Amino acid sequence: MIEVHNIHKSFDGVKVLDGISGVFETGKTNLLLGASGTGKSVLLKCIVGLIKPDIGSVTFDGTYFTNNKLGIKQEIRRKIGMLFQSSALFDSMTVEKNIEFPLKMLGDMEKDERIDRVNTVLKRVGLEGANKKMPSELSGGMKKRVGIARAIAPHCTYLFCDEPNSGLDPLTALKIDELIKEITEEYGITTIIVTHDMNSVIEIGDKIFFLFKGKKLWEGTRDAIMDTDVKELNEFIFSNRLMRDAKKIEDEEEQQEVNGNNR
Amino acid sequence: MLQHFGKYLLFMSTLFSRGESPRILFNRTMDEAIIIGINSIFIVAIVSTFIGAVTSVQISYNLDNAFIPRSTIGFMVREMTLLELAPTITSIVLAGKVGSSIAGGLGTMQITEQVDALEVMGINSTSYLVLPKVIASILVFPMLVILAMFLSIGGGFIAGTLTGEISQQEYISGIRSDFIPYNVVFALIKSVVFAFLISSISSFKGYYTSGGALEVGQASTGAVTNSVIAILVADFVLANLLL
Numbered sequence: 001m002i003e004v005h006n007i008h009k010s011f012d013g014v015k016v017l018d019g020i021s022g023v024f025e026t027g028k029t030n031l032l033l034g035a036s037g038t039g040k041s042v043l044l045k046c047i048v049g050l051i052k053p054d055i056g057s058v059t060f061d062g063t064y065f066t067n068n069k070l071g072i073k074q075e076i077r078r079k080i081g082m083l084f085q086s087s088a089l090f091d092s093m094t095v096e097k098n099i100e101f102p103l104k105m106l107g108d109m110e111k112d113e114r115i116d117r118v119n120t121v122l123k124r125v126g127l128e129g130a131n132k133k134m135p136s137e138l139s140g141g142m143k144k145r146v147g148i149a150r151a152i153a154p155h156c157t158y159l160f161c162d163e164p165n166s167g168l169d170p171l172t173a174l175k176i177d178e179l180i181k182e183i184t185e186e187y188g189i190t191t192i193i194v195t196h197d198m199n200s201v202i203e204i205g206d207k208i209f210f211l212f213k214g215k216k217l218w219e220g221t222r223d224a225i226m227d228t229d230v231k232e233l234n235e236f237i238f239s240n241r242l243m244r245d246a247k248k249i250e251d252e253e254e255q256q257e258v259n260g261n262n263r
Numbered sequence: 264m265l266q267h268f269g270k271y272l273l274f275m276s277t278l279f280s281r282g283e284s285p286r287i288l289f290n291r292t293m294d295e296a297i298i299i300g301i302n303s304i305f306i307v308a309i310v311s312t313f314i315g316a317v318t319s320v321q322i323s324y325n326l327d328n329a330f331i332p333r334s335t336i337g338f339m340v341r342e343m344t345l346l347e348l349a350p351t352i353t354s355i356v357l358a359g360k361v362g363s364s365i366a367g368g369l370g371t372m373q374i375t376e377q378v379d380a381l382e383v384m385g386i387n388s389t390s391y392l393v394l395p396k397v398i399a400s401i402l403v404f405p406m407l408v409i410l411a412m413f414l415s416i417g418g419g420f421i422a423g424t425l426t427g428e429i430s431q432q433e434y435i436s437g438i439r440s441d442f443i444p445y446n447v448v449f450a451l452i453k454s455v456v457f458a459f460l461i462s463s464i465s466s467f468k469g470y471y472t473s474g475g476a477l478e479v480g481q482a483s484t485g486a487v488t489n490s491v492i493a494i495l496v497a498d499f500v501l502a503n504l505l506l
């Protein structure tokens with residue numbers, strides 16, 4: 001369980017996070033939902049300590065984290081798996097070396113075991129056989145999947161994913177979402193996912209936190225989200241739906257065209 | 264300025280806090296040493312050979328007094344090489360070559376969140392990324408300077424004898440006369456100091472890059488200019504202290 005208490009953060013006088021609190025439960029996929037630029041990535045980085053919040057604190061399973069001693073922070077961090085928005089693969093290393101890296105640095109596995117583990121997670125993200133590729137040879141979506149593989153390789157206790165399925169086709173996006181949910185439930189880890197995709201909300205959102213301009217406006221389950229009376233959230237859902245409806249209409253038109261041509 | 268210097272000192276102190284195991288440090292240092300050595304050996308060889316050659320030609324041009332023995336050319340090439348040309352010119356060349364690549368590499372890792380990725384894994388990114396570069400530079404620079412010494416004196420020999428300004432025997436007797444071993448020690452001390460300055464300043468510049476590709480370029484240029492200035496200042500200070 002991760003507890004976030006009253007986090008504030010400004011950059012050069014511009015408030016990005018304005019008093020965010022929340023409890024992220026173990027074994028659940030927690031979603032941070034919000035439009036571009038609302039501070040989702042900054043919040044995630046505050047939680048893992050890459051950005052120091054101006055005010056506020058974070059505890060991991062009861063252990064105080066934010067301003068604790070470096071040793072204790074590093075101990076907690078070794079239990080964290082994180083996927084960055086830009087994937088952040090080490091570009092001087094092959095895919096295999098990238099995924100093996102945390103195992104090598106933090107674990108006491110033998111070489112064979114490590115390679116086994118690399119192959120297992122690569123298979124789970126649907127990239128078996130990509131071991132010897134360099135990051136520069138991968139597409140954006142493939143990089144994302146390697147990033148996820150690297151995050152989950154060392155059996156983490158806490159998993160953070162910054163937009164795991166943006167830039168992926170709908171089918172792969174769905175697979176990645178399901179993979180993250182599976183892992184979360186299977187190993188009982190605490191997962192926080194940043195997203196602006198309503199599909200993810202409907203498919204895997206156990207608990208959703210809606211951010212708007214640095215504030216948390218709403219939290220609740222995916223069943224409750226459709227009945228919300230928060231105006232900003234409704235607009236957000238509506239805009240997402242609009243897009244999907246438009247897509248549906250397009251598809252139907254295409255279908256009709258195909259039918260027409262067949263006739 | 265003072266603020267920058269304070270930040271630099273703080274940065275240096277993080278290098279030694281909570282590092283990785285000695286085995287990892289050793290492997291990383293060897294990797295970096297190989298990269299630094301292989302990437303620089305060619306340019307160092309070219310530059311030092313030509314500098315030696317030019318020095319010998321110019322000295323002989325200036326030495327037209329019949330009372331001064333021709334072997335003085337060899338003597339002076341050796342002295343200038345050992346005291347100044349090999350350590351300082353080589354280091355300035357390396358500031359361009361190694362400094363820009365350190366700053367560019369670290370800057371890119373910073374803006375693409377690779378440094379963050381290391382930190383989140385619980386790895387001290389400065390001791391993992393930067394310390395090996397500093398140690399590797401301190402190990403490799405003196406070797407490159409020794410190479411530069413031989414090539415520069417050799418370049419002087421080739422240029423002097425090919426132009427017929429000095430005979431082979433005269434040049435050799437020149438470079439063997441009044442040899443002070445301490446000058447070599449002095450040159451090596453300088454190369455170690457310069458190595459530390461270049462690698463740490465460039466790492467500092469690269470590590471604190473934020474923004475995008477443009478800033479990475481600026482970090483590289485900044486690393487080179489600052490390193491070169493630091494070398495020249497240190498050169499002056501060391502000459503006063505140690506000679």
Ligand SMILES: Nc1ncnc2c1ncn2[C@@H]1O[C@H](COP(=O)(O)OP(=O)(O)OP(=O)(O)O)[C@@H](O)[C@H]1O
Pocket residue numbers: 011016034035036037038039040041042043085196
């Ligand atoms: N290091 C930084 N320095 C200054 N400003 C920053 C920094 N990081 C983020 N910001 C600002 O904070 C705001 C929120 O950024 P953030 O990356 O968290 O958005 P986001 O919600 O993740 O958006 P997206 O969905 O587009 O990724 C932005 O206005 C951004 O300009």
Ligand SMILES: [Mg+2]
Pocket residue numbers: 040041042085162
């Ligand atoms: Mg973001």
